[in-house]
Amino acid sequence: MDIGKALVVGTGLIGTSVALALRERGVAVYLADVDAHAVRVAGELGAGLRWSGQGVDLAVIAVPPHAVAARLAELQRRGAARAYTDVASVKAGPVADARRLGCDLVSYVPGHPLAGREVSGPAAGRADLFAGRPWALCPGPEAGADALDLARELVSLCGAEAVTVDAGAHDSAVALVSHAPHVVASAVAASLAGGDDTALGLAGQGLRDVTRIAAGDPVLWRSILAGNTLPVAGVLERVAADLTAAAAALRSGDLDTVADLLGRGVRGHGRIPGARGRVLSG
Amino acid sequence: MDIGKALVVGTGLIGTSVALALRERGVAVYLADVDAHAVRVAGELGAGLRWSGQGVDLAVIAVPPHAVAARLAELQRRGAARAYTDVASVKAGPVADARRLGCDLVSYVPGHPLAGREVSGPAAGRADLFAGRPWALCPGPEAGADALDLARELVSLCGAEAVTVDAGAHDSAVALVSHAPHVVASAVAASLAGGDDTALGLAGQGLRDVTRIAAGDPVLWRSILAGNTLPVAGVLERVAADLTAAAAALRSGDLDTVADLLGRGVRGHGRIPGARGRVLSG
Numbered sequence: 390m391d392i393g394k395a396l397v398v399g400t401g402l403i404g405t406s407v408a409l410a411l412r413e414r415g416v417a418v419y420l421a422d423v424d425a426h427a428v429r430v431a432g433e434l435g436a437g438l439r440w441s442g443q444g445v446d447l448a449v450i451a452v453p454p455h456a457v458a459a460r461l462a463e464l465q466r467r468g469a470a471r472a473y474t475d476v477a478s479v480k481a482g483p484v485a486d487a488r489r490l491g492c493d494l495v496s497y498v499p500g501h502p503l504a505g506r507e508v509s510g511p512a513a514g515r516a517d518l519f520a521g522r523p524w525a526l527c528p529g530p531e532a533g534a535d536a537l538d539l540a541r542e543l544v545s546l547c548g549a550e551a552v553t554v555d556a557g558a559h560d561s562a563v564a565l566v567s568h569a570p571h572v573v574a575s576a577v578a579a580s581l582a583g584g585d586d587t588a589l590g591l592a593g594q595g596l597r598d599v600t601r602i603a604a605g606d607p608v609l610w611r612s613i614l615a616g617n618t619l620p621v622a623g624v625l626e627r628v629a630a631d632l633t634a635a636a637a638a639l640r641s642g643d644l645d646t647v648a649d650l651l652g653r654g655v656r657g658h659g660r661i662p663g664a665r666g667r668v669l670s671g
Numbered sequence: 672m673d674i675g676k677a678l679v680v681g682t683g684l685i686g687t688s689v690a691l692a693l694r695e696r697g698v699a700v701y702l703a704d705v706d707a708h709a710v711r712v713a714g715e716l717g718a719g720l721r722w723s724g725q726g727v728d729l730a731v732i733a734v735p736p737h738a739v740a741a742r743l744a745e746l747q748r749r750g751a752a753r754a755y756t757d758v759a760s761v762k763a764g765p766v767a768d769a770r771r772l773g774c775d776l777v778s779y780v781p782g783h784p785l786a787g788r789e790v791s792g793p794a795a796g797r798a799d800l801f802a803g804r805p806w807a808l809c810p811g812p813e814a815g816a817d818a819l820d821l822a823r824e825l826v827s828l829c830g831a832e833a834v835t836v837d838a839g840a841h842d843s844a845v846a847l848v849s850h851a852p853h854v855v856a857s858a859v860a861a862s863l864a865g866g867d868d869t870a871l872g873l874a875g876q877g878l879r880d881v882t883r884i885a886a887g888d889p890v891l892w893r894s895i896l897a898g899n900t901l902p903v904a905g906v907l908e909r910v911a912a913d914l915t916a917a918a919a920a921l922r923s924g925d926l927d928t929v930a931d932l933l934g935r936g937v938r939g940h941g942r943i944p945g946a947r948g949r950v951l952s953g
Binding site (some may be wrong): 581633 | 742777782785786787804805807834836840843844845847848849851852853854855856857858859860861862863864865866868869870871872873874875877878879880881883885886887889892893896897898900901903904905906907908909910911913914915917918919921922924926929930932933934935936937938939940941942943944
């Protein structure tokens with residue numbers, strides 16, 4: 390095992406979950422956060438010990454996207470770790486920031502575990518949060534073999550599946566499969582504000598599933614979307630165009646156009662790996 | 672128990688599930704369907720015996736919305752039951768059709784169980800499909816006490832919760848909480864057609880949940896939407912307007928507008944009874 394000691398910077402939901410997963414696999418974990426209370430909570434959960442400058446093999450930067458590069462630069466100045474990764478939901482922005490700040494890109498492998506919960510904070514952390522999930526790794530052309538090995542070992546220790554992908558392609562991909570769907574779920578949930586209690590009382594599992602992610606932390610999601618504006622806008626425009634056309638078709642009684650959208654939806658749904666039938670509301 | 676014998680007309684998913692639930696509660700159930708194979712499959716699952724004209728207490732018409740009134744008229748001509756109900760996802764259209772066809776509205780209580788699966792056919796039927804679910808009953812002004820009692824007993828025997836609501840209010844409600852969300856889920860799923868395999872490989876539970884209902888039978892959903900065009904169009908227009916505005920805001924870097932939508936989504940989500948935090952994809 391190459392990761393004997395790890396540092397987790399940012400003990401929110403994701404950072405604490407990474408720390409808990411590493412602890413379960415016997416890694417010595419140190420914790421840091423600008424919020425001393427968050428570190429204390431994570432420590433009480435068994436996620437590790439408060440960091441006081443110890444050198445580690447891998448530092449995992451688990452802070453919001455816009456803050457990743459500054460934290461990376463600071464840790465690299467201190468020589469805190471052999472290698473560095475992060476877990477931010479967007480990758481091109483933090484990589485560009487890191488380049489601009491003069492970070493060492495040999496020891497940095499940007500990452501993004503595709504897992505989360507709609508609750509936040511260290512107390513929501515779970516060692517099995519990443520089990521079986523994809524975890525994107527976006528090494529730049531400069532990335533060294535040692536850093537890449539350590540990042541891959543992190544993914545493996547967390548029980549996730551590494552997917553290597555270019556940072557730009559990653560951001561387009563998550564716009565399609567995560568960020569735009571989140572905004573769409575928010576729009577459906579927002580439409581419920583106008584419904585009366587009887588209407589809401591008829592809600593079934595289908596509505597709960599469509600809107601579940603809309604309960605996510607708006608501050609975090611604002612930050613995620615701010616780092617991926619154009620790819621998300623492109624997907625939202627296509628979805629909005631389909632919905633506008635469907636509404637016009639319904640008003641004019643053109644059910645063929647609506648049926649075409651339903652058919653494309655079935656085919657698109659079939660492209661999701663592991664999508665299977667479960668119980669839903671009618 | 673007032674329902675000693677029941678007739679289920681239409682042995683698809685919903686009809687077969689009703690029949691299985693009634694069988695579990697000791698009701699004698701007869702089955703009819705234009706598709707003899709569907710009746711045979713439902714019968715082999717223990718849902719009941721093939722109907723050959725026996726008189727029953729309650730007939731449950733489980734056919735697509737556009738076919739409900741004609742089937743009701745035919746059954747009433749035969750005097751098949753003391754009372755009649757249906758399970759179609761829209762109510763104003765079938766009720767208007769029934770009135771136009773001269774059906775007896777004293778013995779008819781329109782109904783709609785808010786449950787289903789994205790798989791169809793009798794083999795997908797489950798006795799517990801309605802357990803704990805809302806089941807709308809939309810009795811007209813003419814509806815008699817005996818018919819209403821029998822419809823309520825059906826709901827109770829299926830383990831569901833009766834919600835009495837006007838047919839027009841029902842259709843607006845399900846447009847908001849079921850039909851429009853289905854079309855939106857289809858549009859998100861349709862957007863995936865343009866994604867490459869790497870992008871789809873990053874899909875998490877969030878996308879699976881948002882798009883799950885998009886796997887539903889397009890033929891059935893075309894029929895449902897055809898019966899509820901204007902209320903669904905109204906909701907879709909509001910959702911599309913929010914998404915168009917969000918896309919424009921993302922392109923111009925106006926994150927406040929996006930954050931406002933996210934916040935409205937959190938509040939709207941909180942209005943869904945029983946919506947709770949669960950694991951989601953980031």
